[in-house]
Amino acid sequence: xxxxxxxxxxxxxxxxxxSRGSRTEARVVVVTMSDGEHIGRGEGVPLARYNQNTAxxxxxxxxxSCEKHLDRQxxxxxxxxxxxxxxxxxxxxxxxxxxxxxRAWELANISMVPEVETSFxxxxxxxxxxxxxxxxxxxxxxxxLKLGGNKLDLARVEAVRKAAPAARLLIDANESWSSExxxxxxxxxxxxxxxxxxxxxxxxxxEALETFDHPIPVCADESCHTIxxxxxxxxxxxxxxxxxxxxxxxxxxxxxxERARESGFKLLIGCMVCTSLGIAPARLLASAxxxxxxxxxxxxxxxxxxxxxxxNGKIGVPSRELWG
Numbered sequence: 001x002x003x004x005x006x007x008x009x010x011x012x013x014x015x016x017x018x019s020r021g022s023r024t025e026a027r028v029v030v031v032t033m034s035d036g037e038h039i040g041r042g043e044g045v046p047l048a049r050y051n052q053n054t055a056x057x058x059x060x061x062x063x064x065s066c067e068k069h070l071d072r073q074x075x076x077x078x079x080x081x082x083x084x085x086x087x088x089x090x091x092x093x094x095x096x097x098x099x100x101x102x103r104a105w106e107l108a109n110i111s112m113v114p115e116v117e118t119s120f121x122x123x124x125x126x127x128x129x130x131x132x133x134x135x136x137x138x139x140x141x142x143x144x145l146k147l148g149g150n151k152l153d154l155a156r157v158e159a160v161r162k163a164a165p166a167a168r169l170l171i172d173a174n175e176s177w178s179s180e181x182x183x184x185x186x187x188x189x190x191x192x193x194x195x196x197x198x199x200x201x202x203x204x205x206x207e208a209l210e211t212f213d214h215p216i217p218v219c220a221d222e223s224c225h226t227i228x229x230x231x232x233x234x235x236x237x238x239x240x241x242x243x244x245x246x247x248x249x250x251x252x253x254x255x256x257x258e259r260a261r262e263s264g265f266k267l268l269i270g271c272m273v274c275t276s277l278g279i280a281p282a283r284l285l286a287s288a289x290x291x292x293x294x295x296x297x298x299x300x301x302x303x304x305x306x307x308x309x310x311x312n313g314k315i316g317v318p319s320r321e322l323w324g
Contacts, residue, residue, distance in 0.1 A: 001070060002034045005061040005087070007054045008275075011301040016273055017123040019148045019176035020049065026273040026300065029057045031087040033095050040095025041323060042281070044083030045245050045272035049222070052083055060084035072251045081226050081248030089249025090281045090323070097324045104324030105284050108254060112284070115314045118292040119144040119170055121299070122160065127152060131159035138164040140313040144198075144293055145169065149176030154188055161192045170291065172198040175222055179208050190215045196239065196268070196291060199223065209236040219268055219291075226252055227259050239266040241293075242285060250281040257285055266290040273299055276307035280323035283308070283315065 010026045026045065033040045046052035064070065064078045072092050079085040097104045105112045119142035122133045134143060145160055147153045161169065169192065177185075177200040189197070199221040201208055206223050219239035223229065225246040233240065240260050247253040257267055268291040269282055276297045286292050297303040298310050306321040318324055 001067075002036075003061065003065045003070075003088075003091075004032045004034075005058050005065075006030055006032075007058065010275060012273065012299055013301050015123070016121075016299060017125060018146045018172075019124060019174040022123075023273070026275075026296075027054055028274055028278065029054055029061070029083060029087050030277065031061060031091040033088075033091045035095065035099065038095055038098040040091040040093070040098060041277060042087040042090030042092070042094060042249075043274060043278040044085075044087030044090075045274050045278060046083045047245065047272065050082060050246075057082070057084040057087070061088060064088075072249075075249070076251065079248065081246060081252060083245050085248035086244045089251050090244065093250055093281060094323050103320075104250075104281070108250070108284060110284050111287060112317055113287045115316055116283070116286040116289075116292055117141055117314050118286075118294050118310075119168075120295050120313065121146065121172075121293065124148045124156070127155040127159035130156050131163040134160040134163040134167070138167060140167065142168045142170065142291075142313060145171045147171055147173050147176065149173060149178065149181055153181070154185055157189060157192055157194065169194045170196040170198065170293070172221070173200045175199055175202040177201055179212075182208075182212060186213075186216060198241065198268070206236055214238065217266070221270065224256075227256050230256075230259060230263050230265070233265075234263060237265070239268050239290065241268045241270045242282075242289075243270045243272065244278075244282050245272050250284065253282070253285055257288070268292070269294060271296045275300065275304045276318070277304060277323055279308055279315075280318035283318055284324075286315075 046057045124146040198219040203222040217238040220237040221241040224240040269289045270293045274296040309316045
């Protein structure tokens with residue numbers, strides 16, 4: 001097995017801002033695996049929030065590149081959950097699909113629906129700029145708003161609601177809220193028909209959710225990476241956000257979805273800012289999800305060749321040339 005890992009940089013259409021900062025490009029690590037006849041690919045996105053960068057991810061991949069009998073199960077034992085394992089795991093799925101002549105969802109025994117509906121993310125900004133972005137995308141069925149944990153949050157949502165009265169609204173605080181902010185803003189958000197609040201509190205301080213009312217369902221993102229996290233989340237969240245860069249690949253992503261359902265959680269399938277190669281494996285999880293936030297490629301100035309087709313907020317099925 002030959003394994004090659006490379007860093008790629010993809011320019012964004014416009015700056016992408018969340019409560020922790022902004023970026024103008026997406027840096028990803030692409031793994032290519034070859035058995036001498038077939039090639040499999042996978043993409044991972046290193047995140048500073050999880051103490052990762054491209055150098056650390058490439059080093060992790062290099063550390064197991066000489067493994068003689070690398071398969072998906074062995075990979076779970078060799079590397080922790082994160083971007084490196086995600087890129088390798090998804091490359092293994094792609095390679096198996098190529099060698100077997102089957103699609104990845106057939107190998108995973110998943111029924112794929114032809115189209116799924118995703119949210120479109122609006123970066124945190126002034127109410128006026130977020131309103132303008134919402135007006136530009138008012139035809140899309142679901143808008144996800146990044147918020148900042150300050151006094152402008154309610155005005156931001158009000159401005160977007162006025163600009164896109166028919167859109168379903170989800171919000172993502174990226175760990176930026178205080179308990180006081182939650183108590184003050186949530187009743188008003190309920191009146192604006194917000195459907196979901198994602199990660200209001202820091203992951204290491206989310207026990208506060210056990211004592212608050214949840215008139216709007218609350219989703220765990222930074223607080224949920226793998227199956228091991230679920231037991232402590234049951235009295236805090238109604239929904240979990242499954243991202244392959246957190247689970248360390250599709251293999252654990254499938255397990256997490258199954259166990260989360262068994263535990264009574266609803267599912268949001270999310271993504272980092274990435275290309276269609278990063279989204280394609282997550283598309284397998286989308287058919288049975290309650291919410292989708294897999295818009296990473298449409299935030300880029302350009303996507304890679306054979307990219308997924310996004311049309312009116314809906315995503316088709318990955319092509320064989322792309323992945324799986």
